[in-house]
Amino acid sequence: MARIHDIEVVVFDVLGTLVDEPGGLRAQIRAAVPESGDADVLVDESFSLWERHREREQRRVGQGRRAYAGTDVIDAEAAQLVADHSGLTAPAAIARLATASRRLPPWDDSVAGLDRLARRFPVVGLSNAGRTTLLRLTAHAGLRWHQALSAESVRAYKPAPEVYRLAVDTAGCPPERVLMVAAHAWDLRAAQASGMRTAYVRRPGGDPPTDTDEFDGRFDELDELVTELTAT
Numbered sequence: 001m002a003r004i005h006d007i008e009v010v011v012f013d014v015l016g017t018l019v020d021e022p023g024g025l026r027a028q029i030r031a032a033v034p035e036s037g038d039a040d041v042l043v044d045e046s047f048s049l050w051e052r053h054r055e056r057e058q059r060r061v062g063q064g065r066r067a068y069a070g071t072d073v074i075d076a077e078a079a080q081l082v083a084d085h086s087g088l089t090a091p092a093a094i095a096r097l098a099t100a101s102r103r104l105p106p107w108d109d110s111v112a113g114l115d116r117l118a119r120r121f122p123v124v125g126l127s128n129a130g131r132t133t134l135l136r137l138t139a140h141a142g143l144r145w146h147q148a149l150s151a152e153s154v155r156a157y158k159p160a161p162e163v164y165r166l167a168v169d170t171a172g173c174p175p176e177r178v179l180m181v182a183a184h185a186w187d188l189r190a191a192q193a194s195g196m197r198t199a200y201v202r203r204p205g206g207d208p209p210t211d212t213d214e215f216d217g218r219f220d221e222l223d224e225l226v227t228e229l230t231a232t
Contacts, residue, residue: 004179004199004217004228009171010117011196013158013182014127014134014148015104018114019141022205024104025050032097033086046086050078058128058157068155070130075101101129102136106143107203113222114144120230122146126167126180128157159190168196179216181225185209199225 015021029046030039057074060066079098088094117123125148127134134150137143149170154162168175175195182188183206188198192215199217200209209215219225 004197006177007121007179007197007229008173008177009122009124010179010181010229011124011126011167011171011191012114013180013184013187014125014137014143015101015129016203016206017181017183017201018110018125018143019104019106019137020204021101021104022047025100028097028100028103029082032093033082033088042086046082049081049085053078053081062157062160070152071101071128071133072098072130075099075133099133099136102133103140104137106141107222109222111142111144113226116226117229118144118146122171124149124167124170126158126163127151128163158187161190161194164191164194164196168194179229183207185213185215188215189213201225 012018026043026047030043033042033046054074057066057069057077061068076098079094082088082097083094114123123144123146125134125138125143125145127148128151129137130152131150134148138145138148147170149166151157151163154166156162168178171178176197179197179199180188180191181199181201183201183203185200185207188200192198198215199219200215201219201222202208209218217225217228
């Protein structure tokens with residue numbers, strides 16, 4: 001991992017990298033949908049509906065097939081799909097489910113890792129989550145940033161290049177001195193194409209690198225990355 005050097009600013013993906021998005025969404029779907037004998041199956045189906053809808057609609061925005069809609073809108077649509085599928089009818093429960101992304105739990109090492117890193121580097125969050133969701137999620141999960149950036153500011157979704165330019169412009173230094181950290185190889189490939197340095201951290205449900213990916217570092221745990229960056 002000796003290639004990670006001369007870094008001035010560290011930028012983190014949030015959903016899936018620092019918070020357990022799959023586990024958190026599943027837990028909130030389970031709490032919201034009516035009880036049934038096939039609860040596990042219903043939760044799995046509902047989670048898949050949510051994931052497919054979000055990915056499809058963000059992709060449509062990126063392709064210009066849909067006008068930009070923030071994650072608050074897309075999550076509300078996904079919550080209604082889950083409600084229709086599961087038989088959930090209570091308006092208050094559907095409305096709460098629509099804001100599930102604001103209440104995702106951090107991975108066990110995220111809070112301490114960010115705290116250690118923030119003593120040494122400016123730390124930035126960069127997320128597809130909308131500004132309000134990102135604000136509430138940061139507070140709920142106890143994440144420490146110097147700044148949190150939402151892709152909503154450029155009305156696009158990662159992996160659109162303008163999202164990474166937002167991070168580099170905010171960092172105020174050359175992109176090769178900005179490290180992008182994510183559990184998703186697709187995210188890191190796009191950051192790399194924008195000139196940023198890249199580090200993969202393994203998370204359950206993430207998108208692992210392929211043999212052809214040439215990231216600056218690959219880590220099994222966030223602590224390994226933090227130790228590498230703070231060792232000198």
